[in-house]
Amino acid sequence: MDAYKKRALITGVTGQDGAFLAKLLLEKNYEVFGVVRRISTPNFWRLNHLGILDKITLVSADLTDVPSLSEAIRRTNPDEIYNMAAQSFVGSSFDQPIHSALTNGLGVLNIIEIVRNLKESVKIYLASTSELYGDSINLDGVQNEETPFKPNSPYALSKLYSHELARIYRKAYGMFVSAGILFNHESELRGLEFVTRKITNSVAKIKFGLQDELRLGNLEAKRDWGYAPDYMEVVWQILQYHKPDDFVIATNENHSVREFVEEAFKIAGLDWKLYVRVHAQHKRPYEVPYLKGDYSKAKRELGWKPKTSFKELVKLMVESDLNRWDNHLKGKIFSWDAPNHSENLNYLYRAKDL
Numbered sequence: 538m539d540a541y542k543k544r545a546l547i548t549g550v551t552g553q554d555g556a557f558l559a560k561l562l563l564e565k566n567y568e569v570f571g572v573v574r575r576i577s578t579p580n581f582w583r584l585n586h587l588g589i590l591d592k593i594t595l596v597s598a599d600l601t602d603v604p605s606l607s608e609a610i611r612r613t614n615p616d617e618i619y620n621m622a623a624q625s626f627v628g629s630s631f632d633q634p635i636h637s638a639l640t641n642g643l644g645v646l647n648i649i650e651i652v653r654n655l656k657e658s659v660k661i662y663l664a665s666t667s668e669l670y671g672d673s674i675n676l677d678g679v680q681n682e683e684t685p686f687k688p689n690s691p692y693a694l695s696k697l698y699s700h701e702l703a704r705i706y707r708k709a710y711g712m713f714v715s716a717g718i719l720f721n722h723e724s725e726l727r728g729l730e731f732v733t734r735k736i737t738n739s740v741a742k743i744k745f746g747l748q749d750e751l752r753l754g755n756l757e758a759k760r761d762w763g764y765a766p767d768y769m770e771v772v773w774q775i776l777q778y779h780k781p782d783d784f785v786i787a788t789n790e791n792h793s794v795r796e797f798v799e800e801a802f803k804i805a806g807l808d809w810k811l812y813v814r815v816h817a818q819h820k821r822p823y824e825v826p827y828l829k830g831d832y833s834k835a836k837r838e839l840g841w842k843p844k845t846s847f848k849e850l851v852k853l854m855v856e857s858d859l860n861r862w863d864n865h866l867k868g869k870i871f872s873w874d875a876p877n878h879s880e881n882l883n884y885l886y887r888a889k890d891l
């Protein structure tokens with residue numbers, strides 16, 4: 538008889554974390570299901586790039602659409618749900634605060650309530666964030682699980698709502714709802730609007746003469762940047778821990794946007810001062826100036842520590858974008874530039890057909 542395969546449902550599977558997590562869970566011999574919402578241009582480039590599009594079952598649902606979400610959870614019958622779906626861009630949350638609140642706040646409540654009514658034993662992972670801290674810092678200059686939350690954006694506030702849901706549903710119903718308070722994590726598959734990937738992609742385009750300048754906002758903001766695949770390892774570990782809990786996941790090191798810029802341009806042999814311009818357009822109405830995470834609890838309880846240094850992270854991102862644009866100029870097509878994304882909709886199921 539075949540050994541039982543654990544079943545995982547990942548929301549946000551087309552995003553950076555969801556895609557890396559799906560790959561990891563497949564390697565761990567899970568049966569992987571992914572929630573995909575309808576958008577006008579299907580977004581399968583990450584799953585394509587990782588070579589896993591045909592290895593997972595994609596289900597059509599939206600966090601804000603209870604009937605589809607409920608059907609997706611019921612039909613896939615998961616042991617574990619990883620909620621990676623969100624309107625995740627802090628800048629956009631100032632422009633679309635209600636959409637952010639509905640997806641990141643009520644969308645998560647939808648998942649938890651569906652599970653409570655269907656099968657309370659399902660373990661749920663919630664993607665919490667260092668943005669919860671705003672400008673709250675411990676006296677020793679770090680943020681950990683005890684640091685008070687003081688959100689500075691509609692995004693952070695919507696995430697505080699879902700973060701608190703974890704605590705409440707654990708206490709009220711004994712449900713297994715855990716939250717990873719992840720500090721910024723980046724990769725070659727990061728969305729182009731986030732500052733790290735915006736920088737590395739621009740460095741590559743400047744190197745090949747395809748772009749003249751890079752417009753940025755606040756260069757002095759400090760972030761604790763890690764590598765997304767390292768962080769997905771611990772996301773899985775959090776759900777294997779003996780009880781539901783909160784964990785800070787970080788590198789305990791931070792760098793300014795300016796330092797990231799300097800390092801990225803240096804790798805490509807360019808002088809950043811010739812290309813970078815500060816523009817008010819990219820400044821936030823309310824900034825989070827300083828984040829540095831103390832991950833001692835994750836180290837102690839889960840035996841986890843980050844593997845990729847800041848310099849290694851910048852290097853792998855710059856090299857990936859240089860490689861991508863080089864291939865592009867040579868007429869080769871990369872998975873993420875492929876023009877036939879819609880054809881991949883063949884992989885998408887209605888929950889009722891599963």
Ligand code: NAP
Nearest residue numbers: 549551552553554580599600621622623625664666721722
């Ligand atoms: P991402 O690349 O922006 O991916 C977000 C995913 O959510 C996409 O798959 C998106 O689908 C999906 N989504 C958005 N709205 C949805 C809806 N209403 N219904 C169903 N799916 C929806 O984000 P990420 O960087 O992978 O982050 C993953 C999670 O971790 C997010 O919750 C984010 O807030 C949180 N987080 C991220 C970081 C970080 O540094 N990356 C740090 C802390 C916490 P489409 O492809 O259709 O847009």
Ligand code: F7E
Nearest residue numbers: 625627666667668720721730731732733753754755758819
């Ligand atoms: O900004 C500054 C910006 O958009 C980082 C999300 O994954 O991590 C991410 O949120 C910093 C900020 O990420 C530009 O003002 C300067 O101080 O890359 P970001 P974020 O806002 O930290 C957290 C943990 C999440 O949970 C979120 O989902 O860089 N910055 N100039 C800029 N940022 C952008 N995007 N673009 C600029 O031109």
